[in-house]
Amino acid sequence: MRRALDMLYTIAAGAAALCLVAILVLVSLQIAARILDFALVALGVSPTRFIVPSLAEISGFLLAAATFLALADTLAKNVHIRVDLLTTRLPERSRRIVDGGVALCSAAISAFATYALAALALKSLSYGDVSYGMVAVPLALPQAVLALGLLILTIALIDEAVLAFSGQDRISGSGSAI
Structure with a gap:
């Protein structure tokens, strides 16, 4: 299971x-x-006057997709910025409970955001919503990619909670704390 999850995050x-x-x-x-x-x-x-139609809009969609798709991998590799001033002072068992609880709360928020964004993508698909640029991009496409990124993040957060509660978390000892 560990290999499959790591492969999902890497993909x-x-x-x-x-x-x-x-x-x-x-x-x-x-x-x-x-x-x-x-x-x-x-x-x-005379100039060619070549342009890439809807460059700013398409780049924005791609940047949002890159951001959301990278969330789970950065969490799994423990490179998110973490504020652990309190948890580093807790005993090991308490720290694991707090870290696991925070990961579960984060997973619940991420799961709700995944659901809401997937519902928005389905609504955009049913209405045939498209972007306003020169290239009419179906809005369901970038919305679905963002929902997918959030779904993978939700899985990664649940994974982190399981690791924290079992004492195998990747959170402790990280050099990325503020």
């Missing part, structure tokens, strides 16, 4: 990385087209 992080690469490619393409147009105008040739 989600890989998808997040691909979203960032897609943003890089789209923005680079737009910049290269502008530089080419500038050079063509300087040479007295």
Whole structure:
């Protein structure tokens, strides 16, 4: 089970990385087209006037997807910023209980957000909602990706709670505490 969960988190992080690469490619393409147009105008040739339609909007969708898809992996690798000034002073058993309880509360909040976002995506799909840019992106698509990221985060939070309650948590000893 541990291997399957770690693989799920890694796949989600890989998808997040691909979203960032897609943003890089789209923005680079737009910049290269502008530089080419500038050079063509300087040479007295008519510019290509090439643009990437809805670049800002699509980049925003990709950035949101990257953020949400990376949440579970960063939690599992213990690289989220944690404020543990109180819990580090608790006895080991109490710290595990507090850490597990916090993870379960966070999982409940994340599960509710997952449900709400999935319901929104289904509603957008049923209404045929699309974005307002030059490229009409069905809004259910980015909303579903965000819901998927939250679902994987919910699983990771439950995983963290189980690890904390069983004394195997990755939380203690982290160097990322504030």
